[in-house]
Amino acid sequence: MRRPLMAGNWKMHLTLAEAEALASGVVRGLAQAQVSPEAVEVAVCPPFTALERVSRALAGSPVALGAQDLFWEDQGAYTGEISGAQLADLGCRYVIVGHSERRHVIGETNQAVRRKLEAALRHRLGPILCVGERIEERRLGRADAVVQDQVRTALAGLSRDQALQVTIAYEPVWAIGTGEHASGEEANRMAGLIRDQVRELFGTEVAEAVRILYGGSVKPANVGEFLVQPQVDGALVGGASLEAEGFVAMAVQAAGRQGG
Numbered sequence: 709m710r711r712p713l714m715a716g717n718w719k720m721h722l723t724l725a726e727a728e729a730l731a732s733g734v735v736r737g738l739a740q741a742q743v744s745p746e747a748v749e750v751a752v753c754p755p756f757t758a759l760e761r762v763s764r765a766l767a768g769s770p771v772a773l774g775a776q777d778l779f780w781e782d783q784g785a786y787t788g789e790i791s792g793a794q795l796a797d798l799g800c801r802y803v804i805v806g807h808s809e810r811r812h813v814i815g816e817t818n819q820a821v822r823r824k825l826e827a828a829l830r831h832r833l834g835p836i837l838c839v840g841e842r843i844e845e846r847r848l849g850r851a852d853a854v855v856q857d858q859v860r861t862a863l864a865g866l867s868r869d870q871a872l873q874v875t876i877a878y879e880p881v882w883a884i885g886t887g888e889h890a891s892g893e894e895a896n897r898m899a900g901l902i903r904d905q906v907r908e909l910f911g912t913e914v915a916e917a918v919r920i921l922y923g924g925s926v927k928p929a930n931v932g933e934f935l936v937q938p939q940v941d942g943a944l945v946g947g948a949s950l951e952a953e954g955f956v957a958m959a960v961q962a963a964g965r966q967g968g
């Protein structure tokens with residue numbers, strides 16, 4: 709049984725005070741709603757600048773801390789980069805790797821994503837590997853091939869134990885921040901395709917254990933459509949994670965999914 713994960717990606721938003729208030733609001737809201745950590749895992753991924761402050765706000769709560777990116781080297785003359793060692797030191801449990809904004813705005817390649825994923829694993833950070841096609845690729849009927857290639861390049865050759873640490877988020881680029889989301893059925897089909905690929909690489913046991921999330925314009929009003937899908941194990945939420953009440957409401961819905 710895969711425990712659902714509700715993860716918030718705060719992207720390049722929030723001052724320190726705002727980040728602290730949001731984190732505290734999430735912790736408080738989950739406690740008030742009596743959300744059981746066994747029923748859903750909740751994680752927030754603030755910008756690097758707020759990691760330490762948020763880590764303090766989360767202390768003693770079941771909410772996990774994640775970062776949005778890391779560099780593939782552990783230390784050295786890499787101006788502006790942040791290493792997995794530094795993130796582990798801050799108490800991060802997760803790190804997003806290969807988000808589409810990094811792939812398509814910053815220019816990260818599949819190979820760079822692979823190196824980052826290895827760095828995350830080296831520091832015992834759970835990578836949240838993001839994959840997803842662009843609208844042109846979908847229109848050309850290439851969505852499946854693009855996503856399969858992203859998954860294969862990121863994961864092939866990892867050990868079974870390493871693969872078990874990975875969470876995969878299917879985030880179609882055309883659905884991110886657009887208000888337009890994949891249908892529940894299509895999200896389920898793509899998650900199934902990703903799971904088949906994991907099965908091909910690591911066998912059934914790993915494939916059945918790895919969590920696959922959906923991301924792209926998820927909000928309280930539509931998250932249920934994804935949570936009912938058997939292949940979808942939670943969500944990676946951008947804009948709608950910046951508001952504590954709505955984010956908690958989505959975690960509550962995810963908690964209700966378990967066993968369903």
Ligand code: 13P
Nearest residue numbers: 717884885924925946947
């Ligand atoms: P939105 O939820 O704002 O569409 O962003 C999704 C995303 O990119 C999460 O990583």
